[in-house]
Amino acid sequence: MITEKIGNRIRELRKETGLSQEKFAAKIGMDRTYFASVELGKRNISIVNLEKIAVGLDVSLAELFLNI
Amino acid sequence: MITEKIGNRIRELRKETGLSQEKFAAKIGMDRTYFASVELGKRNISIVNLEKIAVGLDVSLAELFLNI
Numbered sequence: 001m002i003t004e005k006i007g008n009r010i011r012e013l014r015k016e017t018g019l020s021q022e023k024f025a026a027k028i029g030m031d032r033t034y035f036a037s038v039e040l041g042k043r044n045i046s047i048v049n050l051e052k053i054a055v056g057l058d059v060s061l062a063e064l065f066l067n068i
Numbered sequence: 069m070i071t072e073k074i075g076n077r078i079r080e081l082r083k084e085t086g087l088s089q090e091k092f093a094a095k096i097g098m099d100r101t102y103f104a105s106v107e108l109g110k111r112n113i114s115i116v117n118l119e120k121i122a123v124g125l126d127v128s129l130a131e132l133f134l135n136i
């Protein structure tokens with residue numbers, strides 16, 4: 001399912017930043033438990049939150065969706 | 069704003085299909101007025117609906133977000 005694919009991709013890119021879920025969520029001003037559930041693929045995440053995450057990962061939305 | 073950027077991109081790609089908003093929305097099983105408001109940039113659209121639109125446009129999500 002797309003929510004799981006994007007969750008895995010976000011986790012992969014977030015790990016490359018070296019930040020924990022907690023530190024990354026704080027960096028982008030997102031609730032930690034919400035962000036954790038996004039990585040788990042449990043959220044039908046919105047475009048505004050996707051953009052927030054992409055900006056925090058320093059990737060474009062196109063890069064975020066690469067191979068998805 | 070990201071909702072407007074993606075709305076314009078969707079409209080651009082949808083016009084390339086030659087289908088009207090009504091016909092395209094029907095093709096992907098989406099409410100016509102909701103789809104119209106997505107193209108107008110008025111919706112904080114979710115990943116599941118973005119995927120539905122991308123599939124209907126026959127593009128990947130990465131292509132959908134190209135240059136956005």
